[in-house]
Amino acid sequence: MLSNSLGLQANAKNLININTLDDLSLLEKLGDEEILILGAGTNVILGDYFNGTVIAVHLKGIEIRDDCISVGAGVDWADLIEYCLINKLYGIENLTHIPGSVGAAPVQNIGAYGVEISSFIDSVECFNLTKKKLETLNNHQCQFKYRESIFKLKDFVILKINFVFDKSFSPNLSYPSLNKFLNDHSIDVTSLTPRMLSDSVKNIRNSKLPDPKIEPNVGSIFKNPxxxxxxxxxxxxxxxxxxxxxxxxxxxxxxxxxxxxxxxxxxxxxxxxxxxxxxxxxxxxxxxxxxxxxxxxxxxxxxxxxxxxxxxxxxxxxx
Ligand SMILES: Cc1cc2nc3c(=O)[nH]c(=O)nc-3n(C[C@H](O)[C@H](O)[C@H](O)COP(=O)(O)OP(=O)(O)OC[C@H]3O[C@@H](n4cnc5c(N)ncnc54)[C@H](O)[C@@H]3O)c2cc1C
The missing domain is CATH 3.90.78.10 (UDP-N-acetylenolpyruvoylglucosamine reductase, C-terminal domain)
Incomplete structure (x- = not known):
């Protein structure tokens, strides 16, 4: 069974798990079968049977590399948010409580409350399925737009993402519903901390969006035109x-x-x-x-x- 937050019954012919970089040799051997790269399955609507190979990347780990924070595609998005809050890395508080894996975040350039993840991506390390080799794409090469990126072409298995976060806290409160929440709860923006902002976003989301573990769903079903x-x-x-x-x-x-x-x-x-x-x-x-x-x-x-x-x-x- 393929895990998906909409709770549809789905199976696949083959599954390749990438637990270490050594497992990439399995990708080198792939022929011309259909490929599906699957993260946590919170942004896919799956048919009953996938007649091809599913690739699941489980690479974990968050490490500091020069000015970047390098994060494995298999890390849970919520864990990265928590890591940033603890380590005084700023900018993605507005993206709190988006379900899914770090590896999928660049694919549709996840965004919420006026912030998009592309603003914090330095580069993406991936396996190019056509050329059968490792590649690192810089931010420009990722071709980020609203809910779009080059990764939608499905040529790349994302393995690690190198982020550059802000070193000082400069909250983005431009989004009307976020602003309203802070006002309604008498939260003084001059004393707002990253944790308070993250908690506020979580509260707003919990009041609007159902928990997929209780009410199976895939979040927004349409983009805003x-x-x-x-x-x-x-x-x-x-x-x-x-x-x-x-x-x-x-x-x-x-x-x-x-x-x-x-x-x-x-x-x-x-x-x-x-x-x-x-x-x-x-x-x-x-x-x-x-x-x-x-x-x-x-x-x-x-x-x-x-x-x-x-x-x-x-x-x-x-x-
Ligand atoms: C309740 C709810 C709320 C949500 N809110 C938001 C929101 O506010 N903003 C927002 O942008 N999204 C939102 N989403 C959508 C979803 O959470 C994100 O798109 C998330 O990044 C998907 O992560 P995933 O691991 O579940 O990816 P999956 O659903 O498994 O995959 C999504 C896409 O990414 C590809 N992919 C996954 N992993 C990799 C990889 N390692 N390499 C290459 N391609 C890969 C898949 O092939 C697929 O095309 C929400 C979803 C739910 C259920």
Whole structure:
């Protein structure tokens, strides 16, 4: 069984575990079979059977190397957050409580509350599956964008990530809901500590997002669409849109879904989370086909009504 936070039943033909760098010899022998690199499975929607080889990287360890902190892909993201808090390394407090492994973090350039991990990545050490050799990609070569990077091409097995964190604490409080939380809880920003910021983010997330261990889910099912501001009516999605640079606006997918939610036909095995319509929950025994059908319904209804194309955020593995 392949572990995945949506709780879908999934198996694969072959599995390669990378526990040490010596295990990379197994990757050198790979032929032209289908490959799936799997971390903790919190951002994938898996079909019943993967007719190929799954690669799971378990490299652990966090070490200081010159100005960088070098972290194994198999380290739990939560452990890296805690390591940074303890060791006075600053900048990623806003990314607290994102589930998954460190190795997957660059793949979709994880982001939350106004911070993206690409701002702290110096380089990524990986195994190039096409060239069958080790490579180190610098930040520029990773081609980071909103929820995007070169790693989505699937040519690279990420082994280690070299981070450069801030040495002084300069919190990013630009995100409205974070700002509101601090105000509502009378937290004075001048005396805010990294731990307080991290705990605040955790509290906000716990109030909005279901714990996948209790309510199986993959977090946000769609990216927030970014559209040309001139194509939008000024009042459209007021309070649920954010101006970007160069005349673009980011729209809340959650709000768009709320507007068409009554029209959706969702099977009993699934539901949209009551506190956040961007989260699809497996009530038990949902199938891959049911999940895909709900996602397609949402996409087509939103396109029909608003002419806005939603893009699914988790990766769909159908083979
Ligand atoms: C409740 C919940 C909340 C979430 N909130 C956020 C959020 O706020 N922001 C956000 O950005 N994401 C969020 N996510 C999505 C998810 O947590 C992140 O994308 C996370 O980085 C996925 O880690 P993973 O180890 O589970 O990766 P997986 O789901 O196993 O894999 C995700 C992708 O990364 C690839 N991959 C994994 N490991 C490697 C590797 N070593 N080398 C190369 N490719 C690899 C996989 O092939 C796949 O394409 C959330 C998910 C959940 C369930």
């Amino acid at each position: 970014i559209v040309r501001s001139q194509d939008l009516d000024n009042e459209f999605l007021a309070g649920h849109r954010w101006d970007q640079v160069d005349g673009y606006t980011k729209l809340s997918s959650a709000r768009l879904i709320e507007l068409i939610e009554p029209e959706l036909k969702i099977p009993d095995t699934l539901r949209l989370y009551e506190n956040h319509s961007l989260v699809l929950i497996n009530n038990g025994e949902a199938s891959f086909d049911e999940v895909i059908s709900v996602l397609n319904q949402i996409k087509s209804k939103i396109f029909k009504k608003f002419k806005i194309k939603l893009e699914i955020e988790p990766e769909i593995i159908s083979s």
